[in-house]
C-alpha cells in the first residue's frame with residue numbers, strides 16, 4: 001500500500017483518491033448538527049490546503065496527476081447516467097455547474113464537449129481559481145463557453161427560472177471536505193433543472209481510509225497537519241442515496257430518482273478502472289436525477 | 293457585430309468551436325494589417341485543431357480518417373504540402389504503365405483504409421494481391437520460402453477476399469499498389485468530405501510558439517508560417533513530413549540511427565508472363581544478396597516492380613546500362629551465383645550476352661525464380677538512399693509525429709508505409725478518445741497513449757528488419773552457415789513461419 005501513496009502536503013486530493021479496501025464503519029454522515037457558526041459550506045482549513053496545490057494543478061506529472069487520469073472516467077460516468085434516462089439527453093446546449101472546480105480539470109473538459117452550452121465553475125479558493133483562469137486562456141476554444149467565479153455555492157444566486165438552472169451539477173472530490181454535507185447538498189439541489197443530474201465522486205468511509213488518512217498521515221507521519229482530514233466527513237454511497245430519496249428519516253423531500261453508482265480503483269501502471277462493487281470500499285461516483 | 297466581419301468569419305471558420313475568440317483575433321488582425329494585406333505575417337494566426345504538415349500517405353490518411361469519423365469531423369483541419377496536389381487529382385494512368393514507387397499494403401492497412409472510406413477510391417484494377425512469398429539466401433541457396441497457401445492472388449475480388457475470411461485474410465499476404473494510387477484515393481476521399489483547408493505548393497518556412505495576446509495565451513501553441521506568409525496556430529501539429537521532418541526539428545526531437553550505405557533501386561518491369569501460377573496465383577520473390585536483398589513484387593498482368601537494395605556505386609553502374617543489359621542484370625540477380633554477379637557489375641556493358649551464357653552453366657530451378665524480365669518501363673529506374681532512423685519520441689507538447697517523420701526502416705520487409713498507417717490509426721483513435729472526453733487533443737499528457745502504443749511496436753519491428761539486413765549483408769562463411777541453418781529451420785517450423793508471415797501481413801498482437 002505504502003508504495004502507491006505519494007504522501008505530500010500538496011497531494012491531499014491524490015491521497016484521498018488512493019484509499020482502498022477495508023471493512024465498513026458506518027455511522028451516518030448526515031447526523032443532525034447544531035447550527036453552524038460558519039454560514040458557508042467552505043472549511044477555511046481546506047481552502048488553505050488547496051492554495052498550496054494551485055501551482056502544480058496542471059502539471060501532468062505533479063501531485064494532481066491522478067485527478068487528470070481520473071477525468072475521462074467522470075465523463076464516462078455522466079454518459080452512463082444520461083443513458084439511463086427515459087428521454088434521450090440533449091445533443092447540444094447542456095449547462096454544467098462544477099462546484100469546487102479547482103484548477104478546472106473537469107470544467108475545461110466539459111466545456112470542450114460538442115454537447116455543452118456553457119460551464120460555470122466555482123471555487124472558494126482564490127489562488128486555485130486564478131490558476132484555472134490562467135490555464136483556460138491557453139485554449140481559445142473555451143472562450144464564451146467556460147466561466148469561473150470565486151465563490152461557494154451559497155454565494156450563487158438562487159435560480160429564479162429554468163434558464164438559470166443546470167443540466168449537470170458536479171461535485172468532484174468535494175463532499176468529503178464539507179463540514180455539513182446535508183446543508184451543502186440542500187444548497188446545491190435547487191440549481192438542478194428538472195430532469196437534470198447531480199453527479200459527484202468521493203470516497204467511502206472505511207477502515208482503510210481511517211488508517212491511511214487519519215492515523216498514518218496525520219498522527220504517525222505528521223505529513224498532513226492534524227485535523228485537516230476529518231475522516232468522519234467521508235460519506236458512504238447508501239447515505240447519499242438515502243438523503244436524495246428521503247429514506248431513513250432523511251429530511252430531503254423526495255423529487256429525485258434513478259440513482260447510479262460506479263466504484264473505481266486506481267491500479268498503478270494501468271490507471272483508473274471501474275470495478276463493480278468497489279464503491280463499498282474506496283472511491284466511487286454517484287449520480288442521481290431530479291424528477292422531470 | 294460588424295456584418296462583414298461575421299460573414300467573413302462564417303465562411304472561413306465554419307466548424308470552428310472558438311467562434312468568439314476567432315472573431316476577436318480577426319478584428320485585431322485587421323488593425324495590424326499591412327498595406328499588402330495578403331498572408332498578413334504581422335497579424336494573429338488562424339486557429340486550427342490539427343495542422344498536418346506533409347501530404348504523403350501518412351498525412352493524407354490522417355486527414356481522411358479524422359474527417360470520416362463523426363466524433364472528429366467537427367475539428368478544424370489544415371494540410372500544408374510543399375508539392376502541388378494536382379497530379380493526384382488528375383491521376384489517369386495508362387493501363388500498362390505503372391509508377392516505380394509501389395508499396396505492399398498489409399491486410400491490416402487495407403482494412404483501415406477501407407474503414408475510413410478511402411479504399412473504394414483506389415483504382416482496384418491496378419492493385420495486385422499476392423498470397424505467396426519466396427525468400428531465399430543468395431549465398432547458400434537455402435530457402436526461407438514463407439509460402440502461405442499459394443492462393444489469394446488476383447486483381448479482382450480484392451475486397452471479397454479480405455472480408456471473406458477474417459483473420460486469415462483469405463491467404464493474402466499483401467496488396468501491391470502504387471503509392472500515387474493510394475494518395476490520389478485519399479485525396480479524393482478528403483475532397484469528397486470537404487472541410488480541410490489545403491495549402492498546397494506551400495512550404496513550412498517557420499514554426500515558433502504563439503504569443504500571449506489580450507484574447508488568448510498561445511505561448512504553448514506552435515504557429516506555422518508558410519512560404520506564402522499564411523500563419524496557422526495548431527492545437528495539435530502533426531509532422532507527417534517525411535524523413536527530414538521540419539516538425540520534428542522544431543520539437544527538438546532527436547532522430548537516431550545510421551545510414552546503410554545502400555540505396556533502394558526501383559524500376560517497373562515487364563516479365564515474359566503473368567507469373568508461373570498465372571494471374572490468380574501471384575508470388576513475391578526476394579533473394580538476399582551480400583549487397584542487400586533484391587525483390588520482385590507482382591503487379592497486374594506481366595508487370596512487376598523491382599526493389600533492389602545495393603551499394604550506391606553498384607546502383608550507379610546499373611542505372612548507366614542499356615535497357616537490355618539492365619534487364620539481364622535483374623534476371624542475373626535472381627539466378628546467378630554471387631561471384632558471377634560481382635563480375636557482371638565490373639563490366640561496362642554486354643551483360644545481356646554474359647548473363648545468358650552464365651545462366652546455362654548455373655543450376656537453378658526456373659519455376660523458383662521470377663519469370664524472365666523482358667523490358668524495363670522507360671524512365672522508371674530510380675534510387676533512394678536507405679536509412680535506419682527512429683525518433684526518440686513520437687510526441688511532445690502539441691506535437692505528434694507519424695510515418696517516416698517518426699521512423700525510416702529498410703524496405704526489405706515492405707513495412708515503412710504500413711507502419712505509417714498503423715501510426716495514423718492509433719493517433720486517430722487517440723484523438724477520438726480525447727474529443728469524446730473533452731480532453732485537449734494537443735497536450736502531451738493526452739498524447740501519451742499514442743506515443744507509447746506505437747513507439748514500442750515500431751521499435752521491435754524495426755529491430756527485426758535491421759537485424760535481417762545485417763545478417764544477410766555478409767559473405768562470412770560461418771555466418772552464412774548459421775543463418776541458413778536458422779532460417780532453414782524456420783522454414784520447416786510451421787508455427788514459427790506462420791508467426792513471421794502474420795507479422796509480414798500486419799496482423800496485431802505481440803508487438
Ligand SMILES: Cc1cc2nc3c(=O)[nH]c(=O)nc-3n(C[C@H](O)[C@H](O)[C@H](O)COP(=O)(O)OP(=O)(O)OC[C@H]3O[C@@H](n4cnc5c(N)ncnc54)[C@H](O)[C@@H]3O)c2cc1C
Nearest residue numbers: 346348349350374396496534556695696706707708709710
Ligand atoms: C525504395 C523504397 C521502397 C519502399 N517500399 C515499401 C513497401 O513495399 N511497403 C511499405 O510499406 N513501404 C515502403 N517504403 C517506404 C514508404 O515509401 C514510406 O514509408 C512512405 O512513403 C512514407 O510516407 P509518409 O507519408 O510518412 O512520408 P512521405 O511519403 O515522405 O511524405 C512526406 C510529405 O511531406 C512533404 N513535406 C516535407 N517537408 C515539407 C515542408 N517543409 N512543408 C510542407 N510539406 C513538406 C513532402 O513533400 C511529402 O509529400 C519504401 C521506401 C523506399 C525508399
